[in-house]
Amino acid sequence: GQSLEQPSEVTAVEGAIVQINCTYQTSGFYGLSWYQQHDGGAPTFLSYNALDGLEETGRFSSFLSRSDSYGYLLLQELQMKDSASYFCAVTLQGGKLIFGQGTELSVKP
Amino acid sequence: GAVVSQHPSRVICKSGTSVKIECRSLDFQATTMFWYRQFPKKSLMLMATSNEGSKATYEQGVEKDKFLINHASLTLSTLTVTSAHPEDSSFYICSASQGQGNQPQHFGDGTRLSIL
Numbered sequence A: 001g002q003s004l005e006q007p008s009e010v011t012a013v014e015g016a017i018v019q020i021n022c023t024y025q026t027s028g029f030y031g032l033s034w035y036q037q038h039d040g041g042a043p044t045f046l047s048y049n050a051l052d053g054l055e056e057t058g059r060f061s062s063f064l065s066r067s068d069s070y071g072y073l074l075l076q077e078l079q080m081k082d083s084a085s086y087f088c089a090v091t092l093q094g095g096k097l098i099f100g101q102g103t104e105l106s107v108k109p
Numbered sequence B: 001g002a003v004v005s006q007h008p009s010r011v012i013c014k015s016g017t018s019v020k021i022e023c024r025s026l027d028f029q030a031t032t033m034f035w036y037r038q039f040p041k042k043s044l045m046l047m048a049t050s051n052e053g054s055k056a057t058y059e060q061g062v063e064k065d066k067f068l069i070n071h072a073s074l075t076l077s078t079l080t081v082t083s084a085h086p087e088d089s090s091f092y093i094c095s096a097s098q099g100q101g102n103q104p105q106h107f108g109d110g111t112r113l114s115i116l
Helices: none
Strands: A003-005 A009-013 A018-025 A031-037 A044-049 A053-057 A060-065 A070-075 A084-091 A097-099 A103-108 B004-007 B010-013 B019-025 B032-038 B044-051 B067-073 B076-081 B090-097 B105-107 B111-115
Touching (some): A003 A084, A009 A018, A018 A084, A018 A103, A031 A060, A044 A053, A044 A070, A044 B105, A097 B044, B004 B090, B010 B019, B019 B032, B019 B090, B019 B111, B032 B067, B032 B076, B044 B067, B044 B076, B076 B090
Parallel strands (some): A009 A103
Antiparallel strands (some): A003 A018, A018 A070, A031 A044, A031 A084, A053 A060, A060 A070, A084 A097, A084 A103, B004 B019, B019 B076, B032 B044, B067 B076, B090 B105, B090 B111
16 A cells, blocks of 8 residues: 655744654655645645755755655745645656645744 | 646536536646545545546546546546536646656646535
């Protein structure tokens, strides 16, 4: 079977740094993606790691260790607008995505 | 950047109605598109892979006669929910990738389907 584990919820304050972890067990792996979803909206692509290491895009960074089947999303200088659900997703052969259950991030003033 | 457009954004209709949802890649060609379903406060579940010019590939437990998928061109895939019932009410989202299939997916804005 396919499974991805991530925390169900995380709370942090404005300006802080937060890390959302994701571990996966899948048959096949081409990459790990992160998506942001606000209430009522569609997922927005944040980052993609196909190789081990850190990818940085502005305030967001994503890390992957394929040997550990582990990755994380790092959000820096948190803003209120970052309050949303964050999903990790594994890309399987053919491009289809298997999603984690999502982490609800609440940013407090 | 890659843009995926989905229409309509919201549908409310009576039980027994068939509903068609369109997914278009606006600035790139997509030989493969994907359809997902999401219930409130839940994750996205892959329903099927839409392949241009051939039959869709459905995930286990998804009724192919219930959810008809047509991918008639490199920029358009449609999902038709046939004889919809209240339990089909959900958020339906399509995605496509630019280039080869293992590239990151970009999602449409989703269709919120409510069956009365």
